[in-house]
Amino acid sequence: xxxxxxxxxxxxxxxxxxxxxxxxxxxxxxxxxxxxxxxxxxxxxxxxxxxxxxxxxxxxxxxxxxxxxxxxxxxxxxxxxxxxxxxxxxxxxxxxxxxxxxxxxxxxxxxxxxxxxxxxxxxxxxxxxxxxxxxxxxxxxxxxxxxxxxxxxxxxxxxxxxxxxxxxxxxxxxxxxxxxxxxxxxxxxxxxxxxxxxxxxxxxxxxxxxxxxxxxxxxxxxxxxxxxxxxxxxxxxxxxxxxxxxxxxxxxxxxxxxxxxxxxxxxxxxxxxxxxxxxxxxxxxxxxxxxxxxxxxxxxxxxxxxxxxxxxxxxxxxxxxxxxxxxxxxxxxxxxxxxxxxxxxxxxxxxxxxxxxxxxxxxxxxxxxxxxxxxxxxxxxxxxxxxxxxxxxxxxxxxxxxxxxxxxxxxxxxxxxxxxxxxxxxxxxxxxxxxxxxxxxxxxxxxxxxxxxxxxxxxxxxxxxxxxxxxxxxxxxxxxxxxxxxxxxxxxxxxxxxxxxxxxxxxxxxxxxxxxxxxxxxxxxxxxxxxxxxxxxxxxxxxxxxxxxxxxxxxxxxxxxxxxxxxxxxxxxxxxxxxxxxxxxxxxxxxxxxxxxxxxxxxxxxxxxxxxxxxxxxxxxxxxxxxxxxxxxxxxxxxxxxxxxxxxxxxxxxxx
Numbered sequence: 001x002x003x004x005x006x007x008x009x010x011x012x013x014x015x016x017x018x019x020x021x022x023x024x025x026x027x028x029x030x031x032x033x034x035x036x037x038x039x040x041x042x043x044x045x046x047x048x049x050x051x052x053x054x055x056x057x058x059x060x061x062x063x064x065x066x067x068x069x070x071x072x073x074x075x076x077x078x079x080x081x082x083x084x085x086x087x088x089x090x091x092x093x094x095x096x097x098x099x100x101x102x103x104x105x106x107x108x109x110x111x112x113x114x115x116x117x118x119x120x121x122x123x124x125x126x127x128x129x130x131x132x133x134x135x136x137x138x139x140x141x142x143x144x145x146x147x148x149x150x151x152x153x154x155x156x157x158x159x160x161x162x163x164x165x166x167x168x169x170x171x172x173x174x175x176x177x178x179x180x181x182x183x184x185x186x187x188x189x190x191x192x193x194x195x196x197x198x199x200x201x202x203x204x205x206x207x208x209x210x211x212x213x214x215x216x217x218x219x220x221x222x223x224x225x226x227x228x229x230x231x232x233x234x235x236x237x238x239x240x241x242x243x244x245x246x247x248x249x250x251x252x253x254x255x256x257x258x259x260x261x262x263x264x265x266x267x268x269x270x271x272x273x274x275x276x277x278x279x280x281x282x283x284x285x286x287x288x289x290x291x292x293x294x295x296x297x298x299x300x301x302x303x304x305x306x307x308x309x310x311x312x313x314x315x316x317x318x319x320x321x322x323x324x325x326x327x328x329x330x331x332x333x334x335x336x337x338x339x340x341x342x343x344x345x346x347x348x349x350x351x352x353x354x355x356x357x358x359x360x361x362x363x364x365x366x367x368x369x370x371x372x373x374x375x376x377x378x379x380x381x382x383x384x385x386x387x388x389x390x391x392x393x394x395x396x397x398x399x400x401x402x403x404x405x406x407x408x409x410x411x412x413x414x415x416x417x418x419x420x421x422x423x424x425x426x427x428x429x430x431x432x433x434x435x436x437x438x439x440x441x442x443x444x445x446x447x448x449x450x451x452x453x454x455x456x457x458x459x460x461x462x463x464x465x466x467x468x469x470x471x472x473x474x475x476x477x478x479x480x481x482x483x484x485x486x487x488x489x490x491x492x493x494x495x496x497x498x499x500x501x502x503x504x505x506x507x508x509x510x511x512x513x514x515x516x517x518x519x520x521x522x523x524x525x526x527x528x529x530x531x532x533x534x535x536x537x538x539x540x541x542x543x544x545x546x547x548x549x550x551x552x553x554x555x556x557x558x559x560x561x562x563x564x565x566x567x568x569x570x571x572x573x574x575x576x577x578x579x580x581x582x583x584x585x586x587x588x589x590x591x592x593x594x595x596x597x598x599x600x601x602x603x604x605x606x607x608x609x610x611x612x613x614x615x616x617x618x619x620x621x622x623x624x625x626x627x628x629x630x631x632x633x634x635x636x637x638x639x640x641x642x643x644x645x646x647x648x649x650x651x652x653x654x655x656x
Contacts, residue, residue: 041408043360045349051091054350055084056343057334057385062088064326068300069095074271074321076256076303078310079330082388085304086207089252092302093205101197101204101248105129106292108189108235116235118293123197133190151175194240194295195247204249206299208242211253213263217241217270218278218295220287234290238278243270246299256303257312264314267301271320274298333382336374340383344370347387351394358398364411369394371597372418376461378569380594389461396421426462430580442467444582447548447623454520454535455556455578455586457570463577465554466532467521470539472514484518484536516540531568533559534587537614538621547622554578555587555617563614567591572598579605587611587620 048054055062061077061084068075069092077085103126107117121129152172159168197204208216218241223232242251253259259267270276275294280287303313303321310318321327334340345366352360361369372393376384384390397417401409442465443451454466475481518536534557542549556574558566571592578586579602588596590610598606611617 041360041362042345042349042352042366045346047346047350047353051087051094054346055087055091056347056387057340057383058084058088058331061328061330064328065092066095068092068326070097072096072300074301074303074325075328076318076321076325077328077330078305078307080306080332080386082386083330083332084385084387085302085330086252086254089207089250089302089304090205092300093203093250096203096249096300099203099248102195102296103127103193103197104195104240104244104247104295105191106194106235106238107191108233113234114290116238116290116292118194118295119191120296126193126196127198130191130193137190148176192236192238194238195245197248204246205252206242206246206249207252207254208246209252209254210258211242212281213260213266214239214281215242216259216263217266217276217281218244220278220280220285220290222280222282222285222287224286235292237287237290238292240295241276241278243267243276243297243299244278244295247296249299250302251299252302252304254304255309256305256317257309261314264317268314268317268320270297271301271317331385333377333379333384336377336381336383341370344373344383347390348394351391352398355395355398357402358395359401359407359409361394361397361409361414365397365409365414368411368414369397372414375572375597378572378595393417393421423461425458428458428462442581443551444584446551448551449546449548450539450543451551452535452539452542452549452621453551453554453578453581453583454532455554455574456532457573461573463570463573463575465577465581465583466535468532468535468539469519469521470536470543471517472540472543473517475513475515482516482518485520514544516543531556531558531570533557534565534611534614534617538617541618542622545622545624547624549621550585550623552583553585553587553621554581554583555621557587557589557592557611557617559614565589565611565613565617567595571595575606575608576602585609585620587617 052062052065064075065088067073075092077088079085101123102120103123105119105121105126107119109115109117152175155168155172155175159165159171162168213219219239220234221232221237221239223237225231256264266276273294274297276297277292277294279291280289282288301321303309303317305312348361348366348369352358369390370383373383373390376386376389378384393414397409397413400416400420401413404413406413442453444453450470452468452470454468456464456466458464518540520532535555537559538549538555541547554574556568556571558568560566567589571588572595575586575588575596575598579598583606585607587609588611590612593608593610596608609620611620
């Protein structure tokens with residue numbers, strides 16, 4: 001095993017304001033870059049008229065949408081919520097080539113009432129045709145009513161003259177019933193306007209997200225009165241689905257995997273044929289007997305979802321999209337460049353304009369929003385593209401400014417908004433932290449054997465302290481085992497296995513005769529990920545060696561089987577959670593130092609120390625009685641690993 005070079009104990013821990021030698025300065029300490037060409041307020045920024053030009057940071061997706069619109073190709077967009085999928089779908093409706101839109105009419109079928117006839121006409125003609133039919137039906141109805149009234153008056157007059165009132169009454173009733181049920185109702189012959197495009201000058205955009213089968217594919221309403229002249233005509237009960245209303249335009253379906261397999265199969269048929277008949281979606285309804293002629297549905301489909309949507313999609317449906325369109329993965333962040341910061345300023349202006357109820361932002365407010373965009377990206381030199389969340393922050397800051405009757409939103413409003421518009425996960429994390437401190441389950445001072453303060457991320461923008469405890473006992477079976485509890489999920493369980501591979505190396509003891517128990521405290525929602533690897537390793541080494549661990553210190557980092565500390569996500573939120581808990585020092589992977597962008601109020605509360613390998617972690621976290629002896633032991637462990645690698649037999653490449 002290759003050993004990391006020996007590193008002395010750091011004389012002065014790295015503060016958030018100064019990175020370690022040889023490491024790029026952390027964004028937490030670098031002066032906040034301001035957009036080139038500063039503006040007095042966001043009101044001076046011109047907002048593009050077309051939606052496609054308002055999209056920022058998704059250059060590849062924009063290029064695909066432009067191409068797909070010209071060729072009328074289908075598109076599947078996969079990515080995190082709030083990255084602009086629905087906005088791109090709406091933009092595609094604007095970009096589709098201008099074609100003559102159609103109205104769709106459904107007529108009664110005199111040969112088979114359960115098979116209504118479908119007709120298409122130019123957009124806007126549908127209402128005229130239906131209106132003409134209604135006028136004709138009204139004339140016929142009035143003529144019939146006049147005729148009936150004259151007959152009734154004649155019968156009544158004859159009965160009065162002949163003094164046969166009873167017979168006149170019976171005859172009148174007979175004639176009324178004969179005319180009422182022997183002649184067709186004129187309104188039953190009026191066609192129904194199924195899809196109208198009279199007011200649209202661009203291709204229709206229909207959002208079919210979360211639609212049940214009837215809303216997506218069309219349906220036939222149930223009629224409880226199916227006889228006696230009271231029944232509703234079959235064609236009048238037909239309702240268009242989203243696939244029919246998007247004829248000639250765009251059908252957008254987010255979370256495509258939530259559609260049931262039957263709906264996905266029918267959607268595939270509609271894509272292939274360009275037409276789909278409407279029938280009742282409930283087998284028990286009278287509408288199940290009705291089936292129209294095929295209804296046009298030549299639409300461009302944009303399917304969207306998270307990364308797990310791919311597994312839930314009908315394979316044939318995805319194959320259809322790939323074979324006749326494009327697949328796009330939505331970016332979650334973009335480079336922090338002057339050009340992209342200018343795009344963010346335009347985004348702020350767009351949100352203010354679209355909201356219409358909040359004031360514009362001055363330069364300080366713009367700078368604070370851009371700083372928060374850096375922070376939420378969780379990557380050095382990047383800006384987040386989860387713009388729906390950022391738009392929420394802009395609106396809350398604007399609401400606060402409006403409440404104060406301020407003519408302009410400033411950095412103070414944005415800072416207040418960040419405290420007000422906290423996510424549920426962040427609020428829950430604070431509540432759990434207070435609960436653990438109240439019952440002394442989170443220890444932030446002194447030393448303890450086998451106990452380490454790990455760090456975790458809750459949700460997407462909140463951190464929490466994760467106490468981890470380890471204990472060793474004589475093996476209960478033929479060989480020792482590692483037992484971990486705390487609702488660990490798959491990746492977390494695998495990280496425990498990687499940690500166990502290092503224990504023999506760093507303890508120098510044969511661990512086959514002991515059981516190692518690892519407990520994650522307060523993990524009511526489970527633990528996923530491998531960012532607690534160095535915490536687990538430190539706790540186990542402490543328990544085996546009986547060396548106390550500093551409790552004013554927390555740590556996060558993934559651990560390779562060779563002892564290297566690998567980068568993890570969410571370091572900013574983890575550090576802030578440690579600071580809120582009263583922890584003074586945090587160990588993070590050196591490769592993550594550029595990702596740190598903590599709030600100003602936490603900088604003086606916590607010291608950040610970057611580490612490269614497990615040796616660095618143990619040197620800082622453990623507090624042995626004999627420090628010199630402990631360091632010598634670590635050095636021997638590293639030398640032992642190097643010797644093991646040197647003595648390993650060479651592998652024959654032809655047989656390996």
